[in-house]
Amino acid sequence: MEIIAKLGSLFGLSFISGINLYATVAVVGFCSKFNLVHGLPPELSVLGNDVVIFIAVFLYLLEFFADKIPGLDTLWDSIHTLIRPLGGAMLAVMQVGEASPALEVIVFMLGASLASAAHITKAGTRLIVNTSPEPFSNILISLGEDVGAVGFAYLCLAHPVLSFFLTLVCLGIILLVMPLIFRTLRMLFSAVFFRIKCFFAKDTPWAMSRFLPFSWNTFWEEQKGNKERLVWTGPAYAVRVPGIRRFTPLRVVITSTAIHLLYKRWFRLQKHFLSLDEVEEQKRFPGALLSRWLLRTSRGDWLFSLYQPLSKTLPEDLRANPRSEADAVTR
Structure with a gap:
């Protein structure tokens, strides 16, 4: 003792x-x-x-x-x-x-x-x-x-x-x-x-929302459907997403038919899938560094944190024509 x-x-x-x-x-x-x-x-x-x-x-x-x-x-x-x-x-x-x-x-x-x-x-x-x-x-x-x-x-x-x-x-x-x-x-x-990067390169949010990085692209090509077209993509963090730990870094991919969440767990690439038909409403809550992106779905509310400048490039209507909506957002 x-x-x-x-x-x-x-x-x-x-x-x-x-x-x-x-x-x-x-x-x-x-x-x-x-x-x-x-x-x-x-x-x-x-x-x-x-x-x-x-x-x-x-x-x-x-x-x-x-x-x-x-x-x-x-x-x-x-x-x-x-x-x-x-x-x-x-x-x-x-x-x-x-x-x-x-x-x-x-x-x-x-x-x-x-x-x-x-x-x-x-x-x-x-x-x-x-x-x-x-x-x-x-x-x-x-x-x-x-x-x-x-x-x-x-x-x-x-x-x-x-x-x-x-x-x-x-x-x-x-x-x-x-x-x-x-x-x-x-x-x-x-x-x-990211905020500092945007200060020196104004088009960073637009460029990031249009293309997947090479490290994710191969995995994405294997997972996507034949008729899916990329509408928007960008990094995000899970705040309240079923099955994903809080503040896990994600790569969000919005396509013409679904929302895909790509992330790593135990050094292995994982994917969550949410059909656009399940999305009832989306809301964006601006912040100084991070904005909150809320998806009201038939499976409950999904909440994410996005870089504030990048969140401005989100499509206003997820079910709109992918190409015209993406172009309208970037303009």
């Missing part, structure tokens, strides 16, 4: 420093200076220094206000991409005391990894939340992080055994949500790069 308690403090403080390093250092400093928790590793007593506490609290207050402003919080997280993992590694190494160089290197890597996992999850989640037009969700999540960081840091010192198991639970949750976060971040960064 003593080993678990030691690991609980070591792992827990490293992990939560990836969420808020300065709050973690401040909590450890206060607990050490005022003896709020007994039996702390003597190596952590340096954090009880008045100067260390003052700087930690000052930086925490800066982060507290910066973290509530959409955009500025992303910049702050970007700056701390190296700072938080290094801080987590430092807190881990400080707790092992006199140890062999090999053990210190192992603990350093573990502390940095735990802090990095927490930091990536925090930064990715906040970037996703910032896509919402209202600021309140960003503020609420930030306040939750502040309370959670202070509370979890104290828990790691006062109840290290419990913090050990809670850290394992948090890591398990991160493993489950990390693929979704990476897919979402890829979508957002791709939308930014």
Whole structure:
């Protein structure tokens, strides 16, 4: 049990420093200076220094206000991409005391990894939340992080055994949500790069909507019907599509008879098929970087995210004459 308690403090403080390093250092400093928790590793007593506490609290207050402003919080997280993992590694190494160089290197890597996992999850989640037009969700999540960081840091010192198991639970949750976060971040960064590309080449959306890339064309030629004619094509991301994971990158192909969704899963090309006869209504909801494309079908609502400039080239009437509709859209 003593080993678990030691690991609980070591792992827990490293992990939560990836969420808020300065709050973690401040909590450890206060607990050490005022003896709020007994039996702390003597190596952590340096954090009880008045100067260390003052700087930690000052930086925490800066982060507290910066973290509530959409955009500025992303910049702050970007700056701390190296700072938080290094801080987590430092807190881990400080707790092992006199140890062999090999053990210190192992603990350093573990502390940095735990802090990095927490930091990536925090930064990715906040970037996703910032896509919402209202600021309140960003503020609420930030306040939750502040309370959670202070509370979890104290828990790691006062109840290290419990913090050990809670850290394992948090890591398990991160493993489950990390693929979704990476897919979402890829979508957002791709939308930014596409917007920049359109700034330098105005005809990019038109050209992209007319032709399939070579990597998809061979697969498409094998899948399409004999009488199908391409009306529109473009990259998209599944927001709510039956059988497809959220924010999976797709290649949408609209033909004279159907809508085909081409995508990769486990390195294999896959296809979803939706007949135009099943489409009851389509709507487009413009956004700054990404637009939402809603298809009301007999199988339920299908929702996609499209690059905003590309969404303007979508056919207004999916059942219109393919060639004349496509030409009208591009004009």
